Amino acid sequence: MNEILDTAALVLILIGALLCLTAAIGLVRFTDVATRLHAATKPQVLGLILICLAIALSLRSWPVVAFLIPIVLIQLATAPLSAHMVGRQAYRNGTVNEKSLLVDELADSQRTPPAAGG
Known part of the structure; x- marks a missing residue:
């Protein structure tokens, strides 16, 4: 059973590290703000969760799990x-390239002042 958990932890760390690497590459390669935000948040968060899960599987200790839960x-x-x-x-x-936006919800709030009530 220990070998299976260690192998699962190894696979999770590898996948998490690859996700973090793709996030870093995306930050460097993408050109506009919206795509860089996706690269910075989505794979990075999932990579961190997988790495934390791998650490919990590898160490098999409740204090470690209690420490990793607030991090996640x-x-x-x-x-x-x-x-x-x-x-x-x-x-x-x-x-932001406004032509690339499918829905522009902020355009209406830019035209109406916040104190106008509309």
Whole structure:
């Protein structure tokens, strides 16, 4: 049973590391903000979760699991929030290619002032 868990941990670390590597390559290779945000958040978070799961399988200790759970939860909470803030600021700066957007929900809020009530 130990060999099976160790092999599973090895595979999870390998997949997690490959996902983190693809996220880093995506940050370097992609040109616009929206695609870089996808590369920075989606594979990176999944890679971290897989690596944390592999660590828990490898060490087989409840204190380690108790330590890894907040790490994963904080990552799940902060990655989408930071991507949202960066994307919104890029939209305000005009660095987002508006022709590539399928739905532009912020365009209406740009035309109507927040205090106008509409």
